[in-house]
Amino acid sequence: MNKREYLDDVMSCDINMERVDVINKKYNVELNKLLSKVISYARENVFFEKERRVLCFEEIKDASDDYEVDFVEMGILPVIDAYDNTFIVYSFEDDLWAMYNISDDILFDENKSLEEIL
Numbered sequence: 001m002n003k004r005e006y007l008d009d010v011m012s013c014d015i016n017m018e019r020v021d022v023i024n025k026k027y028n029v030e031l032n033k034l035l036s037k038v039i040s041y042a043r044e045n046v047f048f049e050k051e052r053r054v055l056c057f058e059e060i061k062d063a064s065d066d067y068e069v070d071f072v073e074m075g076i077l078p079v080i081d082a083y084d085n086t087f088i089v090y091s092f093e094d095d096l097w098a099m100y101n102i103s104d105d106i107l108f109d110e111n112k113s114l115e116e117i118l
Contacts, residue, residue, distance in 0.1 A: 001048040003118045009041060016040040019057055026061065027072055029092050034114065038079055052088075052118065053081040069102050076100060076107070080118075088117055 001009075015036045023039055024031055031039065039057065046054040055063070055078060063078045064071045071078055071089075078100070080088035085103040090096075091110070097117040098110040111117045 001046060003049060003052075003115070006046065006048050006052075006054070007115055007118075010034075010037050013037050013041040022061060023077070027075070027077060027092065035077070035090055038114075042079070050118070051083045053083075055079055055081060067102055088114075 019039050020031050020036045042054060042057045042060055044056050060079060075092045076089040078087040078089045082088055086099055086101045089098055089100045091098055096110045096112060097114050098107045100107050
């Protein structure tokens with residue numbers, strides 16, 4: 001799978017409100033349409049170019065426990081593992097996509113577009 005195929009699949013995915021509600025409650029937010037589709041699409045791990053691995057729903061939901069980083073408190077939602085302790089995340093406060101390195105505790109490469117950050 002490549003980036004374009006992933007994005008096309010996400011955009012054509014039906015929204016799973018049960019999953020969206022779980023994330024909305026956990027993060028105390030209201031997911032936008034794109035995030036709702038990303039969460040709904042995350043049925044299983046998907047690997048694609050540039051060393052990207054889409055986290056499955058359970059990994060997204062349990063990321064704070066699994067990676068020992070309080071993503072909820074930070075207001076960022078990890079959705080794609082970019083390897084080397086780096087994730088593509090959505091920042092609720094800034095309304096941006098970004099890269100986040102859990103080892104260095106740094107948010108970088110912020111962008112309005114998921115496509116551009118990929």
